[in-house]
Amino acid sequence: MCTVCAPAAEKSAFLGIRGKSAATSLDNRQSEADELSQARGRISKFKLQRAAQKLLPEEAVARCHRFNKERLHNPGVDVMLNRVTGRASFGNVVTCGSLWHCPVCGAKISEGRRAELQGGMVTHHARGGRVYLLTLTYPHDRTMKLSDSLASLATMLRKFKATRVYKDTMRKAGSKGSVRSLEVTHGENGWHPHTHELVFVDGSNSSDLELIESLRSHWGKAVFKELGAHINEHGFDVRSGDSAAEYVAKFGRDASGWTAAHEITKSNVKKGRKGSRSPFDILRDYMAGCAQSGALFVEYATEFKGKRQLFYSRGLKEYLAIEEISDEELAEGQKEKEEQEMLGTINEQDWLAVLRNNARGEVLEIAQRHGWEGVQFILEKMRASLGSDEPWYRSVRRFICW
Numbered sequence: 585m586c587t588v589c590a591p592a593a594e595k596s597a598f599l600g601i602r603g604k605s606a607a608t609s610l611d612n613r614q615s616e617a618d619e620l621s622q623a624r625g626r627i628s629k630f631k632l633q634r635a636a637q638k639l640l641p642e643e644a645v646a647r648c649h650r651f652n653k654e655r656l657h658n659p660g661v662d663v664m665l666n667r668v669t670g671r672a673s674f675g676n677v678v679t680c681g682s683l684w685h686c687p688v689c690g691a692k693i694s695e696g697r698r699a700e701l702q703g704g705m706v707t708h709h710a711r712g713g714r715v716y717l718l719t720l721t722y723p724h725d726r727t728m729k730l731s732d733s734l735a736s737l738a739t740m741l742r743k744f745k746a747t748r749v750y751k752d753t754m755r756k757a758g759s760k761g762s763v764r765s766l767e768v769t770h771g772e773n774g775w776h777p778h779t780h781e782l783v784f785v786d787g788s789n790s791s792d793l794e795l796i797e798s799l800r801s802h803w804g805k806a807v808f809k810e811l812g813a814h815i816n817e818h819g820f821d822v823r824s825g826d827s828a829a830e831y832v833a834k835f836g837r838d839a840s841g842w843t844a845a846h847e848i849t850k851s852n853v854k855k856g857r858k859g860s861r862s863p864f865d866i867l868r869d870y871m872a873g874c875a876q877s878g879a880l881f882v883e884y885a886t887e888f889k890g891k892r893q894l895f896y897s898r899g900l901k902e903y904l905a906i907e908e909i910s911d912e913e914l915a916e917g918q919k920e921k922e923e924q925e926m927l928g929t930i931n932e933q934d935w936l937a938v939l940r941n942n943a944r945g946e947v948l949e950i951a952q953r954h955g956w957e958g959v960q961f962i963l964e965k966m967r968a969s970l971g972s973d974e975p976w977y978r979s980v981r982r983f984i985c986w
C-alpha cells in the first residue's frame with residue numbers, strides 16, 4: 585500500500601486496494617521523500633513533454649505517448665507494469681525516440697546509454713585501463729546564433745583531431761579510443777555548446793594524464809584560428825574519469841553516485857549551473873509562462889534535430905563490448921518487454937479524457953501504486969468531471985498527493 589498518499593484505511597475504503605505493484609515492491613521502497621520526489625519528477629516529465637508538443641507540433645514528439653500504434657486493431661492504450669522494476673508504462677502508443685525534443689523518451693534513452701557506457705567502463709577497468717574526462721569549450725557571446733556556434737565547434741573539433749600532434753599524443757598515452765558527447769546550455773553569454781569526452785587509455789603509460797594535458801595549447805590554436813579568440817582556463821579541462829567524487833567536486837552537484845558515464849550521457853537531465861540553463865530548464869521556464877524561453881527552445885530543437893549525442897571512435901564499441909541499439913529501441917523499452925505484464929486497457933474515449941486533462945503521468949503513478957483499480961478510479965473521476973465545474977483531480981487529491 586502506498587506510504588505517501590492518504591491514510592491507509594481511507595484509501596483502502598475507496599480503492600478496496602491491493603494494487604499489484606504496491607504489494608510486490610513494498611519491501612524495496614525507498615524513503616517517502618524519495619518516493620514523492622520520483623513521482624513528481626515523473627509527472628512533470630509528461631507535463632514538460634506536453635509543453636514541447638505545443639512548441640513543436642510538426643515534430644515526432646507531438647505524437648509521442650498520445651497516438652495509438654495500432655489504431656485499427658486496438659484503439660485503446662494499454663497500461664503495463666514491469667514485474668522487475670515495479671514501474672508502470674503505456675503500451676500500444678507511439679514513441680518518438682527523440683533524445684533532444686522529448687523529456688519522456690530522452691530520459692529512457694539517456695539512462696540506457698549510461699548503463700551501456702558504465703558496463704563498458706567496468707570491462708575496460710578489468711583490463712587494467714584508465715579513463716579520463718576531457719571537456720572542451722570556447723569563448724562565445726550573446727550575438728552568436730546557435731547554428732553558427734555548432735558549425736564552429738564541429739570545425740574546431742575536426743581540425744584539432746586531424747593534427748599529427750593529437751594523433752601521436754593519444755597513441756603515446758595508450759588511447760584505445762574515446763566517446764564524446766554533445767551538450768548545450770544557455771546563459772548570460774548566450775548559447776554554450778560544448779563537448780565532454782571520455783578517453784580510454786590502456787594504462788601502459790604512467791604519464792598519460794600529462795600527455796593529454798599537453799594538448800591544451802593545440803585546442804587553443806584550433807579555437808583561435810576559427811574564432812580569433814583565446815580560450816580561458818576552463819577551455820580545456822582533463823581529469824580522471826574513474827572517480828565519481830571528482831565529478832561532484834567539479835560540477836558541484838549533490839548527486840551521490842554521479843559518475844563519468846552520467847556526465848556524458850545525461851545532458852538532458854542535468855540542471856544548468858551558475859545561472860545557465862539546460863534545454864529542458866528552458867522548456868520549464870516556457871511552461872511557467874516565459875514566451876522568450878519558448879522561442880529559445882524552438883531554436884535549440886531545430887538545430888539539434890537529427891544530431892547524434894554520443895560519438896564513439898571507430899572500434900571502441902567493440903572493444904568495450906557494447907552492443908548496437910538504436911535510440912528508438914531504447915525509448916520503446918525493447919529490452920524490458922519480457923518483464924512486462926498488462927494491467928488493463930484504457931479505452932479510446934477515456935484516453936482522450938486523459939490527454940485532455942494532461943494527466944498521463946498521474947495515470948502511470950497511480951497504476952504503479954494501486955494497480956488497475958487505481959487507474960479505474962481516476963478514469964471514473966475524469967468521466968464524472970465532464971460537464972461539471974469540479975476538476976477531476978480535486979476529487980482525488982485527498983487520496984493521492986504528488
Ligand SMILES: [Zn+2]
Nearest residue numbers: 648680686689
Ligand atoms: Zn518521445
